[in-house]
Amino acid sequence: MIITSESIHELAPPQASFRDQNLSVKVFRARQLVFLVGVANLVIAIAMGLFAHDGMRQFSHSYLLATCFWSSVSLGALFFIAIQHLTRSGWSVVVRRIAEIFASSIMINAITFVPILVGLMLRQSSLYVWNDATLSASDELIRNKVPYLNAPFFVARTIGYFAVWIYLARRLWRESSQQDVSGDSELSLRMERLSAPTLLLSALTVTFAAIDWVLSLDPHWFSSIFGIYFFSGSMVAFLAALTLTVDVLQRRFGLLPMVQAKHRHDLGKLLFGFNCFWAYIAFSQYLLIWYANIPEETSWFQVRQSGGWGMISLVLVVGHFVLPFLGLMPRRMKENPQILVVWSVVLLMMHATDLYWLIFPTLNPTGPVFSVQPILSLLGVGGVYIAGWLWIAGQHPLLPVGDPRLIESLSGGH
Numbered sequence: 001m002i003i004t005s006e007s008i009h010e011l012a013p014p015q016a017s018f019r020d021q022n023l024s025v026k027v028f029r030a031r032q033l034v035f036l037v038g039v040a041n042l043v044i045a046i047a048m049g050l051f052a053h054d055g056m057r058q059f060s061h062s063y064l065l066a067t068c069f070w071s072s073v074s075l076g077a078l079f080f081i082a083i084q085h086l087t088r089s090g091w092s093v094v095v096r097r098i099a100e101i102f103a104s105s106i107m108i109n110a111i112t113f114v115p116i117l118v119g120l121m122l123r124q125s126s127l128y129v130w131n132d133a134t135l136s137a138s139d140e141l142i143r144n145k146v147p148y149l150n151a152p153f154f155v156a157r158t159i160g161y162f163a164v165w166i167y168l169a170r171r172l173w174r175e176s177s178q179q180d181v182s183g184d185s186e187l188s189l190r191m192e193r194l195s196a197p198t199l200l201l202s203a204l205t206v207t208f209a210a211i212d213w214v215l216s217l218d219p220h221w222f223s224s225i226f227g228i229y230f231f232s233g234s235m236v237a238f239l240a241a242l243t244l245t246v247d248v249l250q251r252r253f254g255l256l257p258m259v260q261a262k263h264r265h266d267l268g269k270l271l272f273g274f275n276c277f278w279a280y281i282a283f284s285q286y287l288l289i290w291y292a293n294i295p296e297e298t299s300w301f302q303v304r305q306s307g308g309w310g311m312i313s314l315v316l317v318v319g320h321f322v323l324p325f326l327g328l329m330p331r332r333m334k335e336n337p338q339i340l341v342v343w344s345v346v347l348l349m350m351h352a353t354d355l356y357w358l359i360f361p362t363l364n365p366t367g368p369v370f371s372v373q374p375i376l377s378l379l380g381v382g383g384v385y386i387a388g389w390l391w392i393a394g395q396h397p398l399l400p401v402g403d404p405r406l407i408e409s410l411s412g413g414h
Contacts, residue, residue, distance in 0.1 A: 023253060027253075037379070038379065038385075038387065042380030042381070046059060055126045059377070060127040062373040064213065067109065067116065071113070072238070072351070073238050073241045074102055074165070078165060078202055079231070080238060080242075085191045086196060095256075097176070098246060102242065103172070104169050104170060121155060129142075165205065168194070168202070179402035179403060208227070211226060225281060225284065225285050229281045229282060232281050233351055236347055240345070241344075243267050243341065243344040247337055247340075268334025272334070275324050303361045306367075309361055312368060323346070324346065328343055
């Protein structure tokens with residue numbers, strides 16, 4: 001079939017969105033349900049933390065894991081959008097609006113991060129040991145890092161990160177939604193021009209955010225490529241979330257029927273490629289530190305290779321790389337929606353496991369201790385995040401109907 005501008009509204013009607021009367025009630029109920037379930041899980045996790053008598057340390061680490069997980073999805077989306085605009089990509093137009101909603105959801109991540117910042121300002125050190133004044137005074141290395149690792153500066157930096165991300169995401173979202181009405185191709189050029197600084201600012205802020213939020217849990221350790229390690233995991237998480245979301249919208253709500261096997265194949269290729277990139281960066285970080293054999297650096301990996309953490313490391317090697325590498329390599333696997341969804345779920349679980357492996361050894365260095373608090377926190381923050389996502393998604397059509405490359409995308413162009 002030849003796609004023309006006249007047939008766009010038949011294939012991609014503007015009313016095929018959450019604002020459609022037949023869907024609005026269903027979406028509203030779904031939004032209420034996931035929000036209430038999320039809040040309930042968070043309340044249970046907080047109650048367990050209060051009764052644990054560990055100074056809320058288990059809950060604090062679980063909550064950080066959850067906020068980093070869902071924030072990484074939004075950050076991956078922001079990078080994806082900028083790349084699509086900068087390369088003038090045609091194939092991705094049919095899924096770009098979903099990515100824009102994920103990127104705009106960084107506002108929800110900013111809200112869920114507030115409790116961590118409040119705890120730091122209240123001088124709590126259950127999460128970040130460098131916030132303990134006594135320890136900072138007695139530990140020479142931490143004392144030398146106090147000009148950077150202190151609560152006010154940490155909070156100011158985090159607010160700055162979110163301010164940059166929210167501005168960029170909302171700016172790209174606003175230009176795209178305006179184009180739905182006007183169809184002005186000049187807006188595409190404006191989004192392209194904005195995408196270059198978006199990539200630069202994202203690279204800088206994500207790197208420092210990863211160092212602040214995760215690496216500084218162990219203030220004695222450092223890595224020059226930790227930021228890109230966090231970024232690569234964020235891209236894997238976002239692409240997996242995007243694939244799952246498109247599948248749910250098609251199967252559950254009957255939306256986005258124009259996303260076909262050729263588009264899923266492209267998503268699968270990106271998911272495969274960025275997962276390989278994650279493995280490459282992870283191995284590079286390990287190899288450089290192992291080869292240098294400096295005690296200050298190797299101690300971090302020594303903990304994660306000992307006891308139960310060694311088993312988690314093996315799970316990541318096999319589950320995050322080897323099996324997805326073999327499973328996503330064939331073309332037919334990337335075009336099959338059921339198989340692609342399965343691998344997307346697996347990689348999201350592996351991304352959560354990776355963050356668990358990064359965060360929790362600072363709490364339990366001898367080995368992982370089973371607790372449902374990380375799961376409850378992931379579900380809790382996830383419920384709030386998804387509810388916010390649905391609210392944002394209801395504001396505009398789920399397809400950028402004014403984009404001049406939409407015809408190319410519907411035709412499978414690149």
